[in-house]
Amino acid sequence: MNRPTCRRGFTLVELLVVIAIIGVLVGLLLPAVQSARESARRSSCSNNLKQLGLGLHSYHSARKMFPPGFARVYGNATPANDFSQNDDVSVAAAFQGNWAWAAFMLPYVEMDSVFQTINVTGTDCAAAMGNATRMQAMAVPVASFRCPADYSVVAGQRPGITDIVFKDATGNNVSTRSALSNYVAANGSDNIYKVGDGIFFMDSKTSASKILDGLSKTIALGERVFLLNNGVTGQDPQQTTVYTGFLKPQAGCIYCVRGTRQLSSVGIRDALGSAFMAINEPSMLVGSADSSSSRLFSSYHRGGAQFTMADGSVRFLSESIGLAILRDLISIADGRSRTAD
Secondary structure (H helix, E strand, O other): OOOOOOOOOOOHHHHHHHHHHHHHHHHHHHHHHHHHHHHHHHHHHHHHHHHHHHHHHHHHHHHOOOOOOEOOOOOOOOOOOOOOHHHOOOOHHHHEEEEEHHHHHHHHHOOHHHHHHHOOOOOOHHHHHOOHHHHHHHOOOOHHHOOOOOOOOOOOOOOOEOOOOOEOOOOOEOOOOOEEEOEEEEEEOOOOOOOOOOOOOEOOOOOHHHOOOOHHHOEEEEEOOOOEEEEEEEEOOOOOOEEEEEEOOOOEEOOEEEOOOOOOOOOHHHOEEEOOOOOOOOOOOOOOHHHHHOOOOOOOOOOEEEEEEOOOOEEEEEOOOOHHHHHHHHOOOOOOOOOOO
């Protein structure tokens, strides 16, 4: 007669040991998985910047110059470097759209159908925004202008869409749902100006021959996030804003800038960037910290941000790079040729 086989199960101690081992393995693997994901996001962002760099050079080959930082139709053209009336304060033109550099480049980055739909060459941006069909086309998020590492978004808003308020040609508010860009063009070495010392500014016609510091040593494009997690907290003494660790650079807009206002969080910063402060720098001068961060370059890549140089190459610049070096890399002819390495 066969005796029934006695099957012994796991003891509680053995089960706890197995769970502990699994926990240790997960703890070891998780950083590797997170690192792999960040590497993939950084690679995708680098590819976006590379494609935009190729687009800039295709435009240059066809036009013998890079596209303008923005083409002025609305707003005062006076290039004074102050907050005087040239900044279009308290007038409708301060929020009316002028076509930005990326709009002119659309045919060179496989977006010719959008270029034709919004009619960049046939109408101005404010008028285009007043047209429902064209505004709808400008409201579609574009993956090639988005860094996948920028996970920030305002509650209730789709990723890839700005919350910048524009006005149409008659001065009425139009939909704020214009496509967002995580890539802005280098304008000024120390701030945002109508006429900056970088490659891109109002009605600019910068050719490669004018970049005297060298194409590989001059920044063309750089990153900016929508929300910057940089730890700034406290009451803004110049506004009612209370900062809780995040600032709101708002990234950029692919198609337009608001008027011609400079040195500000409103205006031509919508598509342009500067070395007003260092990359990702927390503004401990809390006053107008949002405004300050909206003119900078920033990213969620660990330790810095990526940039397209004027020769089309893509470089990662550490957030610890000296501010003087960053400013020299933006200026096209300051006589101080720096390396981005």
